[in-house]
Amino acid sequence: MEDLTQGSIPKHLIKLAVPMAIGMLVHTLYLMIDLYFVGQLGEHALAGVSAAANISMFVLALTQMLNIGTATLISHAVGRKDQHDANKVFNQSLTLSAVMAALVLIAGIAMTQPYMNTMSLDPQVQILGANYLYWFLPGLALQFAIVAMTAAMRGTGIVKPAMQVQMLSLLVNIVLTPILIHGWLTGYAMGVAGAGLASTLSALFATLLLWRYFSRMTQYLSVNRQHLAPHPSTWQRLFKIGFPAGAEFFLMFTYMALVYWAIQRFGASATAGFGIGSRMMQALLLPAMAVAFALPAVAGQNFGAQLPHRVKDAFRHAVGICCALMLALTLFCVWQPGVFLDAFSNDAAVLAVSAGFLGIVCFNFVPSGVIFSCSGIFQGVGNTWPSLWSSATRLVTFAVPLMWLTAQPDFYIEQVWYLSVTTVCVQSALSLFLVRRVLRPLQPDTSSIPTSAS
Known part of the structure; x- marks a missing residue:
């Protein structure tokens, strides 16, 4: 356990963010590795896997309920120095992860x-996407256990073990994906199904390693059979915070x-x-x-330690760091939008769409950094509903004009990207407004601030 209630706030943010960025990059690379090797099978295979992999966003929504609820409740318990409650939340999160999986x-x-039939009009794309998804689904189900354990670590201020496990699982995925897709060594080429199976086996490997970490090592949090029995009131606490974030x-x-569509x-x-x-x-938004x-x-x-001035300082530092990082990446994408794309396809039409998308949507990066920081502070104080209202507003302002645009005879694909940029800017402004309302009631506890600082 690491105490984050003392010391430099920017230092704490960066110290936690670096291994988390690596861990999230590993998660993104799972899908990018699939796209890289599947891209060698042709544009229909690539389109099928791309559309099918979007279902991971739906599963991510469900895992976020567990992720945010677990990390927030455990961080509050750590701030209160309540180890018993932290352990109870952790074990109930494990039980809930098994049910949701x-x-x-x-x-x-x-x-x-049915999902693939909705995502594409091409029968070949539908079949290939479904083949991939059937083998990818068990790996998605395992994400619940992985998220429960990594969120518990994050709540205590520890992130390196999770990052190390994810890196090892990525190596497993890199080795298995071409073997299973092309039938190297095995003599049986599974095609797109092999990419899905490789991701599933990698997720199983990560789950087993994390479980061993918690069950075999003595630390602040540990697996306790008595706490694993379902406890509805703790589930309610988890969902109260986690549901808006998942939604x-x-x-x-x-x-x-x-x-x-x-x-x-x-x-x-x-x-x-x-x-x-x-x-x-x-991948570019990961920092x-x-x-x-x-x-x-x-x-x-x-927040759990009742230090509201540090809560507000944490938000200000996070916004500053995020916006600086995203501005640099925006300028890079304006300059070279297609620099990383050639490895995924040799089809000029596919690459043109990708480069055109990045060249426009990169203007989302800075406002997205603001939105991410706002969501982070909502989670930190245990009130995730404002973040949900902000996202719901963005979806409405995007979906309604999109429906109208698709009905027009002169509809072209770049209109979708421009609409996305506009709605993200609106969402960032709304998120900042909601953060001000949430943080305003938090009054600094002057008794906890050194006189010299005052």
């Missing part, structure tokens, strides 16, 4: 084909699904190009996301 696996198998990610999944008329190259571009955008994901632990411990 089973439900997702059952529902996912049933809904795979926010569900809105992001809906946004992505709307884009795939809107651009399917432009063919498989547009679907594949957007898939590559959106994954690259996620700001890492700082924002570190913010709840720092703000949460100080």
Whole structure:
């Protein structure tokens, strides 16, 4: 356990953010590795996997309920020096993760084909996407256990073990993906299904390592069989904080699904190009996301310790760091939007869509950094509803004009990217307004501030 209620706030944010950025990059690389090797199978395979992998956003929405609820409650308990409550929350999070994983696996198998039928008009893309998703779903189900354990570590201010496990699992994925896709060594080429199976086996490897870490090592948090029995009141506490954050990610999944639906008329190259571009955008946003994901632990411990002046300082520092990082990446993408894309496809039409997407949507980066920081502070103080209202507003302002645009005879794909930039700017302004309202009632505890600082 690391005490984040004392010392330099920027130092705490960066110390937590660096390994978290690596861990999130590993998660993004899972999908990018799949796209890289699948891209060698042709644009239909690439389009199918791109559309199918979007379902991970829906699962991410569900895991976020567990993620945010667990990290926030444990960080508050750590700030109060209440180890018993922190352990109870951790063990209940593990139990809940098993229940949610089973439900997702059952529902996912049933809904795979209908989902792919909605995402593409091309029968070949539908079949290939479904084949990938059937083998990818068990890995998505395992994410619940992984998230429960990594969120618990983050709540206590520890992130390096999770990062190390994720890096090892990425290496497993890198080795297995080409073997299973092309049949190297095995003599049986699975195609797109091999990419899904490689991700599932890598997730299983990460789950087992993390479980060993908690069950075998003596530390602040540990697996306790007595605390694993379902405890409805603790589940309610987890969902009270986690539900709005999960719903926010569900809105992001809906946004992505709307884009795939809107651009399917432009063919498989547009679907594949957007898939590559959106994954690259996620990778470029990781530095700001890492700082924002570190913010709840720092703000949460100080909130639990009743140090509101440090909560507000944490938000200001997070916004400054995120905006500086995102401005640099925006300038880079304006200069060279297609520099990383050639590795994923040799199809000129696919690459043109990807480069065009990044060249426009990069103007989202700075306002996205603001939005991430606002979401982080909402999580830190245990009030995630404002973040949900902000995301819901963005979805409405995006979906309604998009429906109108797709009905126009002169509709072209760049209009979707420009609309996205506009709605993200609106959302960032609304998020800042809501943060001011949430933080205003927090009055500095002058008794805890040194006289020299006063």
